[in-house]
Amino acid sequence: MEEKPQIGYSKKVMDHFLNPRNVGEVEDADGIGIVGNPVCGDLMQVSIRVEDEIITEIKFKTFGCGSAIATASMVTELAEGKSLDEALEITRQDVADELEGLPPIKMHCSNLAADALHKAIEDYRQKQAKTAET
């Protein structure tokens, strides 16, 4: 089959950009991950609620371009209902694949959502470890 050149964003990216899922911040979140830098044009926050090692609620906020918003939205969909260990296995590539691809130039700069998710999980585990100590 002939491969069509991808011009611009995929339909899936545009869908998540126009109708982002899980926008906002989880109230009294169990873990929060922030990645990126407004100087570079992208800043992303993912917050999670965890019950019995399962992500029961996840929300995001993003300052950035279309793909930065779409990848964050997608990662919340992928991670919701997953166990923490499963969620840690979600990669940047998974997010891009689920979005039916990203323009090559966007793969690094604005594909930060998986990192933000992992940071949120780390944050949760650190807090858990601290609670266990006391």
Next chain:
Amino acid sequence: MVYLDHASSRPVDPRVLAFAGRYLREDFGNPSTLYSRGLTARTALEEARVKVARLIGAETPSCIVFTATATEANNLALVGGALRNRKMGTHVVTSAIDHISVINPMKQLQKQGFELSIVPVNSYGIIDLDALGRIVRADTVLSSINYANDEIGTIEPIHEISEIVHENGNYLHVNATAAAGTIPIDVQAEGIDLLTLSSNELYGPRGAAALYIKKGVRLQPVLPGGGQERGLRSGTENIFAVAAFGEAAHLAAEEMHHESRRLTTVRDALIGEILAIEDAYLTGHPAQRLPNHASFRFGRIEGESILLNLDTVHDIQVATGSACTSQTLEPSHVLLAIGLKHEEAHGSVVMTLGRSNTDADIPVVVDAMEKTVQRLRAITAL
């Protein structure tokens, strides 16, 4: 649909197309040939030269050399001018907000042993004239300053710049791509030695641009070949594009005054209403700006997502200087040069009006902009 990106591309005026279509169909001759079809083409070429010369007040039509693009005209002026006149000196000057098609030829000259100085601008994008006076010296062979900036709309005081450049230095090149056809230009009265303008900015087709070369200024070709255009730009002439460019220049000369007054009114109303949006700011000079140019930055949101939202939800096309739409992932050098921080430059939106825009567009654009800003601020992490 509201199209607000006339700085990047304009539709061809139907009158221009009607005028020049014959040069693609019947009168397709090569102007270098001697039979009648060639002479018809030659005539079209020379008539276009007269019309373009008239638009900018050139002393004679022979001062106009046609090229394919403004980038090429800039290269001919800068690389061709600096190399040909190397004896005058090896120092070249441009501004911090000049177009990349000026900056990159300048950098190429640097690699060939020229010293490059960059003149700073103030927060409105106006050239720092004192700095220019300190920078230009006897061995400054070429200084290149944009007539008006396509990203922030600011118009430079070219006449004063010319006096400063000529006081100590040599030639002044002016990239007037964004300005020509929108505001009056008089190369003789303003003391301009070399000037670039382009067909598409005048509602002509792409594929034609021109370099004005003041009588007596010598250049060396950057594209050697069959010796067309007085040996300065070889290659068979694109008669269709050049004839259309000429007609577009003729129409611009006739209609510019009226059209610019009309657009200034639309522009000012648009700027006024957009600035009522929270955390929205004008970029560029508030008064000394192109009649068709409205440029902004919005706090806490990013330009590419604004552009995408305006296009897909509201069918409005704009431009941005955000890094996220550039190949280098760097925000516009123009926005950084006027003192914006990176995160501020990311929120840039550029609206350039044209013939199709009227007062009726204003409420549509303002409503779309308000909704877009509101939606993206509800998502933002800042």
